[in-house]
Amino acid sequence: MTTRYARQIILPEVGEAGQAKLASSWVLVVGAGGLGCPVLQYLAAAGVGRITIVDHDHVDESNLHRQPLYRTTDIGQLKVEVAKQALEVLNPFVVVDARAISLDPAAAKDLVRDADVIVDAADSIAVTYILSDACKAAGKPLVSASCVGLKGYVGAFCADAPSYRSVFPDIPQNLGSCGTLGVLGSVVGVLGGLQAQMVLAVILGLDPSPLGQLVSVDLQKLEFGGFSFQDAPDPAGFAPPFIASSDVTADDIVFELRSLDEVSVSPFPQARRATADTIVERSRDISHSSRIVLCCRSGLRAWRAASLLRDQGHQKLALVAMGDSNEVCPQSV
Secondary structure: OOOOOHHHHOOOOOHHHHHHHHHOOEEEEEOOOOOHHHHHHHHHHHOOOEEEEEOOOEOOHHHOOOOOOOOHHHOOOEHHHHHHHHHHHHOOOOEEEEEOOOOOHHHHHHHHHHOOEEEEOEOOHHHHHHHHHHHHHHOOEEEEEEEEEOEEEEEEEEOOOOOHHHHOOOOOOOOOOHHHHOEOHHHHHHHHHHHHHHHHHHHHOOOOOOEOEEEEEEOOOOEEEEEEOOOOOOOOOOOOOEOOHHHOOOOOEEEEOOOOOOOOOOOOOOOEEOOOOOHHHHOOOOOOOOOEEEEEOOOHHHHHHHHHHHHOOOOOEEEEEOOOOOOOOOOEO
16 A cells, blocks of 8 residues: 555655545545546545545547546446546545536535535536535635636635635636537646646645635646635625525526527426526516526526626526536536
8 A cells, every 4th residue: 555655655745644634535526527537537546535526427429538537438428437437446445436416506515515625627617606605605625627728727715715706706708618619638637637736735735725826727828827816805796696406496486598499398387488688678577575596508698697687676596507408517528
């Protein structure tokens, strides 16, 4: 056992005591794609004692150029099951939990409560905010990354640092994904490696701590940047929460923002159809005392619609991100 970790135990920043910390730690990794693959490999190889993987997705041929945990023969299989088998071969002393589930706020609360460090490796802005809210409430550290094209960033939030909402109080108006804008496999490898390093630094208690730090990467220009957000204030004002679809009640006013082409029948019987352009007109008869729930695929349209309703005086607002089905889903990068 000692031989396996000899090259890191010899480091003064690790030692026998640090290796014991790693062995007793539990890390939750949400997303087993381009970012998740290097995170999982490096954490397992370093001897993190328990790793929980959350991803509902199956291996697709388009994943293989940037997700080296998977092989051509794995196409069609659940990512979490393939990843679990690969990590157990890599390091049989690590306990790996595979959760092929969709992540919603209720699931996030339970999963975050049990883990020591949480990794956001999902290509979903809704999942990022859901995890940040859950980590802030539980006082747990969140290491989150995003990567598109040849650029990306990684930061360590919550616990003793401000939350993701403190740094990014508003969802960007124009969000891209690797599915629409593309991504180079080596770039997600670099960002995923940085995520793994931040997780290990948090567990080992390295000084300075990565908590409250964001590192940006532009690998076209070979430039690294970043900043400290340790003094970022809590977001004030508009911050509608993401909720689980199971949290929607019969008393809620629900607007389905997905088109008929996206979903012919809303999972919410009382749902009204609208778009961000028509939401104000469609909501003129709604009392400000009623909770309005806005539902879309990624959460972006719901956020925009909520911003418009806030300007009309509505304060009781909630968002549901349905993913590619009628459930909230992390999409692995």
